[in-house]
Amino acid sequence: MQTPLALDRDPTPVPIVRLSDEDLMGRVAEGDERAFTELVRRFQGRVTNLVSRVLNDREASDDLAQEVFVRVFVHRRNYRRGSKFSTWLFTIAANLAKNEIRRRVRRRNWFSLDALQEVLGDSSSHLADPTEGKEVSMQREQLQKTVGSAIASVPEKYRLALVLRDIEGFPYEEIGEMLNIPGGTVRSRINRARGILKRKLIPLLRKEAEQ
């Protein structure tokens, strides 16, 4: 028979992998490095993907994604207990991605419309000619590259909302919190981004569908 004292104790602490994101972040705030590593493992893919799609730069996305997690650790005491961790994390990621886009624009070392035209032109001619003997996987790869470039050509304020919604699948309300804008603005930005993307991609997609 168990004594009341034994009932108060927790003889089997919850394994770290079974803790919620918020509980893990609570531990990180107290300096728990294992909890931090677990959080990184849980979100590294989504954060890297977000950054990579927003910047359309695979090489730089690793460093920037790492910086996102560094900021999480550095500012761990700013995390409000009870708030959703993923919202806070992706707010940091969105801000860093936004800053990086602006820095690149300033340096004029970024994707240009001319480059997009070039990519689209290459893809169109490539995809329009099946006699070239290219394999389907290469065509798909080329299409994905073109789609990635087209996303990168969407203006920054629409692009972030688009990637958060259509690639990462966040709900509108959460995107609004991440970007610090009202839900109606999120919807209008996403509509706008989708329209821009459709105009850029549909000629290519139609050609591909015809083949």
Next chain:
Amino acid sequence: MNCRQARNLFSAYWDDEITQGEREWLESHFSSCAACRREYESLARTLEAVSDLPRVEVSSGFAERALAAAKRRSPAVDRMPGTVRRWVPVTATAVLLAIVAATVMQWSGMPLGPRHEGAVATLEQPVLIVPQPVKTEVPSPPKASAASTAPDAAWMAGAEGVSDSLFDHSEDVDFVLDSVTLRKGRAHTVVRLQPEPTRGEQAVITF
């Protein structure tokens, strides 16, 4: 509703964030409007292409590198919100005290530092502009204090014709003005006409 209103619903329809009434109306519109149907298919194809993009693979050891980088930067955390940079008020107070002390010493006539007469002589041949005697009514010679000495009196005779101030302080204090060498419109160096007197009642103004 018309085609324009129908197209405004496309995004919400794709996101499944549409009311049942709107859905029924839009779907009936699609059955009667080929242009809107094509337009929606284009949007759907675009968004499928976007959502079909492969996930970027994370490089191995990412979590460990992130932790190492975070630990390197962690000292910065402790200076973030909640803690105060203590050296700031201390430094500010010290600077303020130094300024106040320097001002008080300057106005009370105390020298701010040792004067090096020799240092003036080693300067590169300054051009001395000797002020011309001004014929003005100079108030009666300052009352020599009991402590005044012969060299002081001689010096006062030489400086008597020099207009030294806008205000007449001759009744209570002796003014000793150092000549100033001017080069390209600004004070360059100081050349003393006489050794600096060391009397309690005398103020020395230097530029």
